[in-house]
Amino acid sequence: MCGIVGLFLKNPRLQPQLGALTAQMLKTMTERGPDSAGFAVYGGAQHGQSKITVRGLEESQRKDFEAGVLAVSQKATFVFRDDHAIITCSDEAEPAVRAFVEGFGHGVVFVSSGDSIELYKGVGLPEDVAARFGLSEMTGTHAIGHTRMATESAVTTAGAHPFSTGPDQCLVHNGSLSNHNTLRRQLVRDGLSFETENDSEVAAGYLSWRLSKGERLDEALTASLSDLDGFYTFVVGTRDGFAVLRDPVACKPAVMAETEDYVAFASEYRAFAGLPGIEKATVFEPEPQRVYHWEHAA
Incomplete structure (x- = not known):
């Protein structure tokens, strides 16, 4: 149910x-x-922009994570909500950012991407x-x-x-x-x-x-x-x-x-x-x- x-x-x-x-x-x-x-x-x-949602990101990992994303997408921006992060980058940079996310490890995983979707989920009420x-x-x-x-x-x-x-x-x-x-x-x-x-x-x-x-x-x-x-x-x-x-x-x-x-x-x-x-x-x-x-x- x-x-x-x-x-x-x-x-x-x-x-x-x-x-x-x-x-x-x-x-x-x-x-x-x-x-x-x-x-x-x-x-x-936004035209020409992609949003990528990731989860499992601990606060202590944010600095290294941001640096890695910016290395492949210099104009990327970030919004952090608990252990989730929303990365906004150019459409052209989206494949490279997603590849970085999938290779980052440490329990951080890709959740969703697209022009407008933000996706959040977790255990609890x-x-x-x-x-x-x-x-x-x-x-x-x-x-x-x-x-x-x-x-x-x-x-x-x-x-x-x-x-x-x-x-x-x-x-x-x-x-x-x-x-x-x-x-x-x-x-x-x-x-x-x-x-x-x-x-x-x-x-x-x-x-x-x-x-x-x-x-x-x-x-x-x-x-x-x-x-x-x-x-x-x-x-x-x-x-x-x-x-x-x-x-x-x-x-x-x-x-x-x-x-x-x-x-x-x-x-x-x-x-x-x-x-x-x-x-x-x-x-x-x-x-x-x-x-x-x-x-x-x-």
């Missing part, structure tokens, strides 16, 4: 409240996932994880979050959601896949790599693999209905929006709310209680096997 939240802002005036609203929604899902949590926030994209990274103060256009109750693997930061396996793409999942090991082997043969044994990371990799072949997100999600065996609710974050998909049985709870100002997703309705204007929202349960997709104009 896990909890999912998502918030897509149509009204730019709400962007300063994105983090605070998402943090409150995440807190309400504590009972569905008290062992670890994570969230992805989208916003602040969702409220504590959100506070650790200052989610309530973050701004942006949309966000997704997840609270985890580990049932098939250990409680670790690596196993927490979201999983990001492609530029500005991440996935959170409530459910279980039965054929993820077979699919993992196929994806590894096609050049993908995985950090964990989590079935949700395989689902994220599967979508990235299909998108890399030129498919649209709705096409990739539709294909997953036949390629992924199990029960699941997916919420997928992208640079410009987010998408929702439930399996044919749709046994995992899901509810959505839409107003003129936003679209919200949650595993339970009570997560919407603090959203502005929720009393006027259109509230509905997403249908099984149907892709729901919202995005900002490019």
